[in-house]
Amino acid sequence: MAEKVQIFNNLTRSKLPFVPVIAGEVKFYSCGPTVYDFIHVGNARALIVGDLIHRIFKTLGYHVTFVRNFTDVDDKIINKAKEKNEDALAYAKRFINECNIDMNELGMLPATHTPIVSETIPEIINLIEDIIKNGFGYVVEGEVFFHVPAFRSYGKLSKKKLEQLEHGNRVEVDDKKKHPSDFVLWKPAKEGEIFWQSPWGKGRPGWHIECSAMSKKYLGETFDIHHGGVDLMFPHHENEIAQSEAGNGKTYCNYWCHHEFLNFGDTKMSKSLGNVVTIRQFTDKFGGVVLRQLLLSAHYRTVMVWSEQAIERAISDVERIHKFVIHFKIAKSKNVDSSGSDELTGKIADLVNKMKKDLSNDFNVPGAIAHYFSMIRMINRDYLDEQLDFSHKKKLTPDLIKAIEEMTLLTKNAVGMIYDNPEEVLKTVERAKKNISKQEQKLSSETIEQLIIERKEARIAKNWSRADEIRKELDASGIILKDSPDGTVTWSYK
Numbered sequence: 001m002a003e004k005v006q007i008f009n010n011l012t013r014s015k016l017p018f019v020p021v022i023a024g025e026v027k028f029y030s031c032g033p034t035v036y037d038f039i040h041v042g043n044a045r046a047l048i049v050g051d052l053i054h055r056i057f058k059t060l061g062y063h064v065t066f067v068r069n070f071t072d073v074d075d076k077i078i079n080k081a082k083e084k085n086e087d088a089l090a091y092a093k094r095f096i097n098e099c100n101i102d103m104n105e106l107g108m109l110p111a112t113h114t115p116i117v118s119e120t121i122p123e124i125i126n127l128i129e130d131i132i133k134n135g136f137g138y139v140v141e142g143e144v145f146f147h148v149p150a151f152r153s154y155g156k157l158s159k160k161k162l163e164q165l166e167h168g169n170r171v172e173v174d175d176k177k178k179h180p181s182d183f184v185l186w187k188p189a190k191e192g193e194i195f196w197q198s199p200w201g202k203g204r205p206g207w208h209i210e211c212s213a214m215s216k217k218y219l220g221e222t223f224d225i226h227h228g229g230v231d232l233m234f235p236h237h238e239n240e241i242a243q244s245e246a247g248n249g250k251t252y253c254n255y256w257c258h259h260e261f262l263n264f265g266d267t268k269m270s271k272s273l274g275n276v277v278t279i280r281q282f283t284d285k286f287g288g289v290v291l292r293q294l295l296l297s298a299h300y301r302t303v304m305v306w307s308e309q310a311i312e313r314a315i316s317d318v319e320r321i322h323k324f325v326i327h328f329k330i331a332k333s334k335n336v337d338s339s340g341s342d343e344l345t346g347k348i349a350d351l352v353n354k355m356k357k358d359l360s361n362d363f364n365v366p367g368a369i370a371h372y373f374s375m376i377r378m379i380n381r382d383y384l385d386e387q388l389d390f391s392h393k394k395k396l397t398p399d400l401i402k403a404i405e406e407m408t409l410l411t412k413n414a415v416g417m418i419y420d421n422p423e424e425v426l427k428t429v430e431r432a433k434k435n436i437s438k439q440e441q442k443l444s445s446e447t448i449e450q451l452i453i454e455r456k457e458a459r460i461a462k463n464w465s466r467a468d469e470i471r472k473e474l475d476a477s478g479i480i481l482k483d484s485p486d487g488t489v490t491w492s493y494k
């Protein structure tokens with residue numbers, strides 16, 4: 001029997017018991033990345049949240065069909081490929097491969113299906129034909145639009161009213177549209193651009209239609225859960241609902257989950273803002289296991305802020321977890337009383353139940369992880385030893401070992417934070433620690449310039465001890481000062 005789950009549903013803006021279309025099954029769709037470059041750690045949050053929903057349902061006993069797409073036909077891809085003089089689809093394929101490498105580093109389970117737009121064109125065309133046939137779409141000079149006022153429940157997810165949208169300034173003005181909110185389902189190809197033949201001429205799909213067509217292809221007309229970032233709720237998801245319900249005449253999706261942003265300071269990390277750290281830049285220095293741990297540390301509905309402290313915390317958590325796994329394995333072979341039993345076993349069984357409860361309570365991963373850390377604390381204190389000297393420690397018993405293993409397996413399966421090769425992980429941790437201390441040494445150039453000015457002022461005031469202190473402070477941060485005879489000071493990294 002699958003565990004009961006509660007989900008915060010953005011359709012109702014409330015937490016509800018999860019009732020699947022088919023008992024014991026979950027049909028789940030998550031909007032995947034647009035592959036025009038290496039993807040960034042903000043996108044990684046989207047991928048990890050999708051992976052968590054997938055894993056948690058599986059672990060709680062459901063049969064899950066999980067679909068995550070790649071957008072391989074898009075203006076940004078076409079433009080980037082043009083710059084590089086490459087075929088747009090081949091260019092996108094290259095970044096799909098890079099993205100798969102990143103996902104592997106992040107310890108993600110493969111989705112059941114990972115469709116791409118260029119292989120879903122017949123399904124997209126069929127759905128657009130149904131939309132037109134049902135009176136929700138119209139064609140102007142080879143371009144097909146969705147007529148928003150025809151779909152009466154438009155706005156049911158984003159809670160936006162059509163009248164507000166008419167006066168809003170976010171809607172582009174286009175002479176061909178019957179209504180300013182109408183959006184493109186199919187657009188004619190420009191000269192030299194990738195295209196497919198369609199009943200409306202040579203062209204390619206608009207962005208929103210791909211998810212409606214892909215989810216229908218693999219999950220059917222009505223499915224259980226749809227996930228994406230909060231930025232996608234409007235217009236992307238609102239438009240998906242309109243397209244699918246207009247074309248199929250059925251409810252599209254029952255539960256809508258949106259994760260919050262990963263921010264850089266006060267703003268969203270985004271490629272277009274240029275404030276990104278790519279997954280690859282991060283994992284090269286710190287490893288995927290650290291990025292995963294970092295992203296697990298906040299509930300999916302809270303905003304996360306990217307910071308050095310968060311990275312440090314993640315490194316130390318990864319180390320703690322994997323050291324525990326290694327020490328426990330050794331203790332199992334060296335420090336066991338095979339006839340004994342231990343009252344701690346019951347406490348760990350309680351923690352397992354609490355963990356399941358958190359996992360099934362709107363995917364409360366930080367809560368679930370906290371129970372695993374409680375167990376680590378208890379077992380480290382009384383049974384394990386860093387130096388592998390167990391002489392002052394209690395002996396593990398078979399029932400206790402079983403309870404610890406059950407909890408470890410549950411954690412591994414449901415949140416994926418325990419990697420298979422703990423010794424390798426500890427090497428990654430060492431590399432991460434070296435790289436973080438290098439990063440710490442690097443003061444910003446503004447701070448350095450400021451300290452140089454302060455030192456100059458201290459020298460003018462003949463405050464030699466302060467001037468000396470500043471030089472030492474900079475030296476400790478890896479900065480060398482060079483005093484020229486004319487009084488100017490230059491600096492460089494050691």
Ligand code: AMP
Nearest residue numbers: 033034042043045046228229261262269
């Ligand atoms: P895109 O490639 O921009 O369509 O984004 C793919 C997924 O990443 C979507 O679910 C976005 O909502 C999500 N995403 C993009 N930037 C961020 C960010 N800074 N924090 C969290 N999720 C993001």
Ligand code: ZN
Nearest residue numbers: 031032211236
């Ligand atoms: Zn989508």
